[in-house]
Each structure stands twice: as C-alpha cells, then as structure tokens.
Amino acid sequence: MGILRLFLAMSVVAGHAKTTVFGFNGIGAYYAVNFFFIISGFYMAMVLNEKYKDINPIYFYKSRALRLFPVYYIGVFIAIVVSFTSINVFFNHLSIGAKLYFIFQNIFILGQDLSYLLCIKATSFSCAAGDSMSINPPAWSLAVELGFYLIAPYILKSEKKTFAFVVLGCIYLLSLNRIYLPLNSIDFFSPIDITAFNYFFYPSSFAFFGGGALAYHLSKRKTQPHYYAAIFAIILFSFTSTIMPFWHLLFISMAIPVLFDYTAKNRLDRSIGELSYPAYILHFPILVFLRPFTQSHPLYFSFISLGSWVAIISCIIGLLLYLYIEKNINTYRISEKFFGSIAPAKNSFIRASTTSILLIYLISPFAAVTYIYLHQKVTTHPGNFTDSNWIKGIGRISSIILINNTPENIDRYSVGKVIKFSNGEARKIVQVEPSEQFLNIHVDGDPLDGLQVGFPNKIEIVK
Numbered sequence: 001m002g003i004l005r006l007f008l009a010m011s012v013v014a015g016h017a018k019t020t021v022f023g024f025n026g027i028g029a030y031y032a033v034n035f036f037f038i039i040s041g042f043y044m045a046m047v048l049n050e051k052y053k054d055i056n057p058i059y060f061y062k063s064r065a066l067r068l069f070p071v072y073y074i075g076v077f078i079a080i081v082v083s084f085t086s087i088n089v090f091f092n093h094l095s096i097g098a099k100l101y102f103i104f105q106n107i108f109i110l111g112q113d114l115s116y117l118l119c120i121k122a123t124s125f126s127c128a129a130g131d132s133m134s135i136n137p138p139a140w141s142l143a144v145e146l147g148f149y150l151i152a153p154y155i156l157k158s159e160k161k162t163f164a165f166v167v168l169g170c171i172y173l174l175s176l177n178r179i180y181l182p183l184n185s186i187d188f189f190s191p192i193d194i195t196a197f198n199y200f201f202y203p204s205s206f207a208f209f210g211g212g213a214l215a216y217h218l219s220k221r222k223t224q225p226h227y228y229a230a231i232f233a234i235i236l237f238s239f240t241s242t243i244m245p246f247w248h249l250l251f252i253s254m255a256i257p258v259l260f261d262y263t264a265k266n267r268l269d270r271s272i273g274e275l276s277y278p279a280y281i282l283h284f285p286i287l288v289f290l291r292p293f294t295q296s297h298p299l300y301f302s303f304i305s306l307g308s309w310v311a312i313i314s315c316i317i318g319l320l321l322y323l324y325i326e327k328n329i330n331t332y333r334i335s336e337k338f339f340g341s342i343a344p345a346k347n348s349f350i351r352a353s354t355t356s357i358l359l360i361y362l363i364s365p366f367a368a369v370t371y372i373y374l375h376q377k378v379t380t381h382p383g384n385f386t387d388s389n390w391i392k393g394i395g396r397i398s399s400i401i402l403i404n405n406t407p408e409n410i411d412r413y414s415v416g417k418v419i420k421f422s423n424g425e426a427r428k429i430v431q432v433e434p435s436e437q438f439l440n441i442h443v444d445g446d447p448l449d450g451l452q453v454g455f456p457n458k459i460e461i462v463k
Helices: 002-017 029-049 057-092 096-108 137-154 159-178 194-200 202-220 227-238 246-263 267-273 276-290 306-333 336-340 347-375 407-412
Strands: 400-404 418-420 426-434 438-443 459-461
Touching: 002 029, 002 246, 002 267, 002 276, 002 306, 029 137, 029 202, 029 246, 057 096, 057 137, 057 276, 057 306, 057 336, 137 202, 137 276, 137 347, 159 194, 159 202, 159 227, 194 202, 202 246, 227 246, 276 306, 306 336
Parallel strands: none
Antiparallel strands: 400 438, 418 426, 418 459, 426 438
C-alpha cells in the first residue's frame, strides 16, 4: 500500500498548500489523516499478532519510537530554522507553565493533540492557538499515534478487545451530541468548536484505529463474524458524528486487507511507501519557507504549483533520509541485536503500570466530556436576519428572538427557561414558534434593542 500512503501524504500537502499537487487535489487533508489512522490500526494489529505475538511489549514501543522520532526531530529542526523568529516571539508570550508544556510536547510529541482542546495560557491571559503550540503542527497526529501505540499491545491481540475498542470510540463520538460548543465559559478549555473534539482529540481516532485493526482480525478468521455483533456495530456506527462519514470508514477498513494482500510482495510499492512519512512530517516547514516566494517570485509558480514544489522537495529530502538514516534504523529494528538489547522486565510491574495507563487513556476522554456537559453554559448567536420586522435577529416591535432551527436549540430553548443577553438583561421564554429556518423565541418584557443585543452578540441560558 505504499503508493496509497504516498497519495494520502500528498493529499495533506495539497490541503495545507491550498493548491493542487501535480494537478490533483487528493482527498483532502482531514480524510487523509483519518485514512492513515485506519491503515495504522491494520498494520499494528498485524505486527502485534505476528511479529510481536509472544514478545515483551517494550520491544514494540522501542520499534515504534525508532520509526517516529528521528524523522520527527529533523522536521522540528527544519521548522525552527525556517520560523525561528515567529516561534521565539510566540514562546516569549507564553506563561511559565505554558512554556514548560510547549517544551515537553515538542520534545516528546505527546500532548500536541490536547493543545487544541486545553486553554494554554499566554502572558496576555488569552488561550494560545493549538497549532502554534507545535513547532511542526502536523505532529499532533503523531501524538494521537503514540497514544494508540501505548495501549495497542493490550488490546489488538484480542478480536473481542478490538471490537470493544471500536464500540468505545463510537460511544465517545455519540456522546459529543450532548455537548454544546463553543465552550467559552470554561476557563480550563480553549474557546473551541466541535472539530477539536471529533478530529484533534485522541479518542476521536478510536473508531479509525479500531476499524483498521478489526479488519485485520476479520480477514484472518476462518469462521463467520458474529451476526448480532456486526449488526450492533453497524447501527452504532451509523449514528456517530465525525469528519469521515461512517460508510466511508467502513468501506475503507474492509478494503485495507485486500489492498495489503495485493501489494505486500511488490518491492517497488513498499519503497515508494517509505517516502510517505517523511513527506508528511517535513512538508509543513517547507511550505512555510516557500509561501512568501509566491508573492515575491510568482514566475516560479506559474507552471508548477506551490503544492507541487512542496511535494517535490519533501520527497527528495524524504528519500535522502530513508537512504542514509531510516534504512539503517529499519535494518537494526529487525536484527537480533535489537531484540537482545533489552532485558526482560518483570511481568508484575509491567502489568500494573500498563493497566493504570490503559485505564487513564480510555477513561479520561469520557471524564472530560462529562465535565464539560455538566459545567458548560449554553451560548448562541441570534439569527443574522434584518428586514422591516427584524434587526439582526431581534424583533423591532415585539419581544421575539430568531435563532437557528436545530434539534439542539429546540431542546435548549423551551418555555420557562431564562436567557441572558449581552447587555445583561435576563428574560423568560413564554412561547416558542418553529419555522423552516428559525425558531421564534418569545420572551417577556418590552421589545429588545437589536442594535445592542442582536447578531453577532450572544445569548445565554442562565436557568
């Protein structure tokens, strides 16, 4: 699947460059990253059930670290060289705690996905942007990968545990339906939208990693899958909400074993696939370096697009890294020296440590979702509608508010609830009339001033 993986990396390049790569847009950066997670789940299930089946998990962790970190550090180095001034300015505006977190996550990768969710305080007391907390922003997906690797040896060797992992991912995505975003009223979290939860936050990837891993198990079964379990999973999946629609996820997951069997013995395909990871992790600083030249030297980009230049340079550097660094590392990873270099650890210590980490990893996202749901204040923009009867979503001559007609708003804005406006006024809802596009929310008291409290000001449910 080497050509496929390189195609996915080029799709990310095209998405970030906002141009084509050799005339093609690919499938979009969001889809490509989730596609990578599915492939990763399949591969990890395969190596853990074959190569590392009866081997101490610490060898698996070491192998994954050797795969990710060398090229990652080269990407960080290039990013620092290209963007030193902007990185330095940003770093100096962070609080002491945020600086320590910035250093930690950029050295160890772990935590870069959480930067999109948490409010990392700057000295101005504002929340730092999630992508700015990463020296090389695409590395957030590596943080998600590392979290998955952490628990993979204790889940993917069992088909039942893998299925439970997929179900857990579905439950997490389903639980997002009960969260009203953005969460501006909770200081612990950044003012975020749903993408932070169902794309960047690591539990959003459970269904993708698990889908790929489950596809491996099903491809190796000699008996038919459990009928009722399959029906349950399909129904559960169909109600989830994520970047990639369920049917696409299902189709891709089931196609991966077939694609792997078709390409496994193709040496050229495997060699091409070796370029996918360095091209993915190196392209962003190269893009940042080249983008100013599109304005100062547009002639260079008249025949070859910005995305194509980034792809060419990324692949050239990736090829050099493979020939002079990664190839040697890969040789070491399959050698006897690699498997003989670590003394076996005590099983009791490993079991206790990994059980604790596994529970934290699996339970923490649901604890976060529960906390947000119980503590958030619901805020909504009034509808942006102005004519002879309305001004910025507020009635000119009557106490009526327009908000978008959605199932969430129908549930939130019911008769008897009290809403607060941006000028501090609190009004009680006395009637709700739905129309095709809006909900007409009638409140008590005199007509409101749409110029003061209308769009884009927010209204908030206080009780």
